[in-house]
Amino acid sequence: MSPSTSRSAGQPAATAPPNLHHLLKYRRWDAGIPPPLRPLVRAYIIGYLSSVLPKIPALIGQLLLKQAKQSSPTPNGTPQHPRKAALLLDSLRRILLEPLHWQRFPTFCAALVGGSTLLELPLRRLLDRLAGNLSTVLRTRLSRWISSFIAAWFSLQILQAKTSPRFVDIKPVKSDLPPGVTSRTVRYAGRTLDLTLFAATQALDVAVGELWSRFQNRRRAAGIPKTFVETAVSRLVDPAMFAVSSGLVMWTWFYAPNRLPRSYNKWITSAAAVDSRLIEALRRCHYGELRYGENTGQAPLLQGMCADYNLPLAWGDPAVSIPFPCDIVHMGLGPSCERHLASRFVRSFKWSMATYLPLNLLLVARKPNGRALVRALLSATRSSTFLGTFIALFYYGVCLARSRIGPRVLGTHTSSRQAIDSGICVATGCFLCGWSILIEGAGRRKDMALFVAPRALATMLPRQYALDKQWRETLVFAFSTAVVFTCFAENKKRVRGMLGSVLGTVLKP
Template identity: 60%
Template sequence: MTSSLQPRSAARGGPQKWDSSIPPPLRPLVRAYALGYASVVVPRLFTLVLQQVTTTRKSRGGGPDNGALQPPRESAVVSLQRILRTGLDPQRFPAFCATLVGGSTLLEVGGTHGSSCLLTRLRLHHCGLLLSQCVATFTAAWFSLKLLQSKASQGFTETVSAEKGNDSNITPKTIKYAGRTLDLSLFAFCRALDVVIGELWAQRRTRRVANQQWTRVETDVSRLADPSIFAVSCALIMWSWFYYPSRLPGAYNKWINSAASVDKRLIEALQRCRTKELRYGEETGQAQLLQGMCREYKWPLQWGDPAIAVPFPCEVVHMGCGPSCEYHALSRFCRSFQWSMFTYLPLNLLLVARKPSFRKLKQALLSAARSSAFLGAFITFFYYGVCLARTRIGPHLMGKDAEARNRIDGGLCVGTGCFACGWSILLENPGRRKDMALFVAPRALATLLPRRYPLDKQWRETLVFAASTAVVFTCVLEKPTRIRGVLGNVLNTVLRP
């Protein structure tokens, strides 16, 4: 007779899970480390493969090197070894994941893992069990984040000159800043906030439905909550990208620049409008900036002179697509849709390749097309929002004199585009809206906070992260369905016995 404690897959003669030989109390820790290691190493391996393919193509093409000395490149084997070793660093993300998950499960007093635990068999009071989970997770989260924060980073270290004693000798002094883990802490905070607000709203709905008091307005609030969060978050992100790019991570800035495909001179001109360096109807020495674009696109040079052109024509914003704002918007959508398909389609086809079928292939194509339409509309709404404020609606409401044009180009037109772009989320699959909203919300909050701050204030961030993680992990063990989206599936998989 097969033992009742044997895994079902083994009892049926099927393949056992990869961690079935690991003691149950240690399985969450091992799963967390493996997942963290894969998240660090796999993207870098993929980049390495792409680099090797590009290098091979160039070498086969036999392109001229103009006799220039090329810097020595690291061999593929050395790069592979370095990437694999990076994931083993005890101060990096894999060790953080293992410390967080392992600590929260192993430190838990009377934890739910391990059937031989005395306190589990005694079935302690429910509130006491929840408290033990919170305390264990809070402690593990605190020390795991400290582990990440202990790693030195050049971006958060600054060397300044300081006078020594009464002498005039200047000695270098190294100052360390906090903020390296800010994005992770804000991610945990947003997830905890989503759990708390979601649970309160669910309880309210249950009561009002039972009393037949649930209204259409409340239904609409539930349906539009995630799109609204996404739209507001994107507005903050795009505003920062346009006027305060240092508030965004470098990789995020680079991706937005690639998707937006905009001439830097146009951005700089609108930035100068906001700082009032460029003012319409006045000679402020700013004509040279946009006149460079006029020469390149073969426009009249006076279009780039703010003292003459009040304002510069919207055709400058269109960057060669002609004077029609609507045609420019359509052109932007087509180009952005094509650019997005090159990103989404291979990813969707890669998922289908595991178990190919015509139905899954059709779903992959539709999913890629829908996501591409969303991103194409996002870019289109931003640009057309700028045109609405500059040409179609703004002048009729604000006026057409130089002062009104200064206000429109000084922030109103960009703000309109920022407000409009995020509502493209309504084109995306409803099931993905919550993940996308909770993905951009922490990045939006980060734009309101300094990327670096004094080290003596770091305990505040650590406290927020530990408390937020305790809320999320306790909810996973108590009410798994409350953690929405992909994160809920991941945590349920990692934390199960």
């Protein structure tokens, strides 16, 4: 668009609207798309980018690692010649093309958002004809809710229709079936459970937040001053939700890791940096395989740790050492639980900085300046301090229950020691670690609480269930999504966290 075409004939440039110059310089990328279709297109693009971008750094890391291994000379002294370009193109092609399949996440996002916006106007006209006695506000809300419900119901089925090897089982058939048929394929539901729980958590957060806001507004209108309890609830609800949720996740990671998504389980294991034999020993205590004062054949497990960390072998024998000392928990750092706490924090802080700092610096690279660099460093430091404290408090909670507080409260006899190591020590660590969220700012607490809560709910539900029960999950997702979308249309600030930001971008005029 040229300046000559931006104003009416004979109209001087000085009378142009104040924001016209901005519009002339920065034409929106989706200006050529019809307004009713813009939310659909934006949703598809955001869904595609969210499917692709997280995989690119992992691909680069894997390629660099392979390059470092393959560039070393072979035993005969000749260098290897990996097909790096072919590997890169093949992996990159798969990452870029797989999300374009119609049963993938981008199509789901487009169907969800596009369906809810495109159906709203026809449904509103239909309600105007069929329920004209209802108020205009109520008809508008109903049309939004119903359109979002329908779009959510059918869009989730797009993802559910795609088969996954993890949710398919081959079972032998009974003898009364036709001869020659020895097995049958059984499909299970649960592939979209995390998405459904995310929607349910957001809907519950919206409902509770709205009820709390109305309660406070009524008290304010009545002239009742805000009490200390109300202030505490407002400030602690997000930290408490994160602490409870992360505690459930850590308990599951310790005793039932198969109930967590594999990527999430792998990340926690990497961050924890603990000897797997120690976790296995506490698991066997929990399930009754390792019992103090009895020879149940479990001594080799911890004695192997004792040999590796130069500790007396007798400490690893549960029939003799009741309980095994915290020196084993500290993995060679000595008997001091406080020294182990400090060491854990330092190691975890370094590990976290290696993760957070590059990500923050990448954001600075878009508009590099000194102030942005300082903010990036402070943000990475704060997040690393939080994660370092989270991990350190978990381990210190285990030590507090085993050596500091537990024996004073429950006693030192064998049954008490067995009870402590059977779950009390891990439960103490799970309770303490999540309160490290108080280190983060209020905005981050909110985002992280809403991120972890669905994962905590997932630990209490089966990862797979019968396919004929899948309609229940679809109903929960559709109902929850309709609540969130309807509330967002009336009060955008009520939908908190990352979802609120995404909806604001997708549904903007």
